[in-house]
Amino acid sequence: MEEISTRKEQILKAVVIEYVATAEPVGSQLLGERYPMGIGPATIRSEMAEMSERGLLEQPHTSAGRIPSDSGYRYYVERLAEPIESKIADREVRTVVRSDMDLDDLLRETCAVLTKLTRYASIATTVSNRSVTVRQVTLAGVTPTRVVMIVLLSTGEVDNIILEASSDLTLSDLYEISAALSAHVANKTIKQIARTSAPEFASRKQPAVEMMTRAWRALRTACKERSLGKIVREGTTYLLAEPEFQRNIAALTDLVRAIEDADTMHQVLDRTPGSRANVTIGKEHEPEPLKSVAIIASRFFVHNEEAGAIAVLGPTRMRYEQTIPIVEHAARALSDAITKLVS
Numbered sequence: 001m002e003e004i005s006t007r008k009e010q011i012l013k014a015v016v017i018e019y020v021a022t023a024e025p026v027g028s029q030l031l032g033e034r035y036p037m038g039i040g041p042a043t044i045r046s047e048m049a050e051m052s053e054r055g056l057l058e059q060p061h062t063s064a065g066r067i068p069s070d071s072g073y074r075y076y077v078e079r080l081a082e083p084i085e086s087k088i089a090d091r092e093v094r095t096v097v098r099s100d101m102d103l104d105d106l107l108r109e110t111c112a113v114l115t116k117l118t119r120y121a122s123i124a125t126t127v128s129n130r131s132v133t134v135r136q137v138t139l140a141g142v143t144p145t146r147v148v149m150i151v152l153l154s155t156g157e158v159d160n161i162i163l164e165a166s167s168d169l170t171l172s173d174l175y176e177i178s179a180a181l182s183a184h185v186a187n188k189t190i191k192q193i194a195r196t197s198a199p200e201f202a203s204r205k206q207p208a209v210e211m212m213t214r215a216w217r218a219l220r221t222a223c224k225e226r227s228l229g230k231i232v233r234e235g236t237t238y239l240l241a242e243p244e245f246q247r248n249i250a251a252l253t254d255l256v257r258a259i260e261d262a263d264t265m266h267q268v269l270d271r272t273p274g275s276r277a278n279v280t281i282g283k284e285h286e287p288e289p290l291k292s293v294a295i296i297a298s299r300f301f302v303h304n305e306e307a308g309a310i311a312v313l314g315p316t317r318m319r320y321e322q323t324i325p326i327v328e329h330a331a332r333a334l335s336d337a338i339t340k341l342v343s
Helices: 006-022 028-034 041-053 070-080 087-096 103-118 171-185 190-194 206-228 236-241 249-260 262-269 288-292 320-342
Strands: 121-126 134-143 146-153 158-164 231-234 278-281 293-302 305-315
Touching: 006 028, 006 041, 006 070, 028 041, 070 278, 070 320, 087 103, 087 320, 103 121, 103 231, 103 305, 103 320, 121 236, 121 262, 134 171, 134 206, 146 206, 158 206, 171 206, 190 206, 206 262, 231 262, 236 249, 236 305, 249 262, 249 288, 262 293, 262 305, 288 293, 293 320, 305 320
Parallel strands: none
Antiparallel strands: 121 231, 121 305, 134 146, 146 158, 278 293, 293 305
């Protein structure tokens, strides 16, 4: 990114600070009054016009002041932002994220504290092991109208999936369905199973055929979720408080759908490069609904192996200086807790 003059940097930083605080376009008169730059409003206005031509600022309306563009935020994050460390925030993260929790609780509690501290949505994903295979599938009756499908994985993990069932099913039917499913998934990875068509099933009994269909759909769904890895989301409702989303409910609806889509969020967070916070802004995101947001993400580890990523998501008008250190603290605390959990 091409460097700009010190004066333009001062103006850009001031515009970002003001716009983050107010969500209103920033005028030259206000900057001249609040920021001692040694120049008058006319000179500030001229500099802002030049920065608009260079794509760092935008003017929403002809008569309005300026706001930072995605490129302006990028320049600010890379060259001007000074991370503000908070010992209080770090202490609160360490207090909440403990190694005596299981993985699901660790992810959920870490996201919850991130959302509490930043007032943004938070997301955590884990790295998947797509080479895992299903060793055996067993269906067993629980009640006259419920069946548990027990899925044994090559890692030794077990998934128990409760399914609705007809009271006309017999133990023989469940045995046949179990055998057919186990044979169909033999030597297949969970990724392959998620893309495999249903097995042939010769039973003439309608309740058994319906149970096979229901069980296969549940098994495919479980394998798809496992092939993606875990995902936890917190604080999506905080997006409702942001003025830019209040003004565009359709865009907010699309954004929430994107956040709820596991494939989309895994694709976005899987690109997080390392333990340092990685910031992506607006149009840098490929999915269209995410072009209105900024994401600050950091990877967490088990020992030295990547285990996943944790992130906050909010408007591009984000408090970058305060949020970046908090995300990094959360990732480190999560790495420490998970490493102790599996040791």
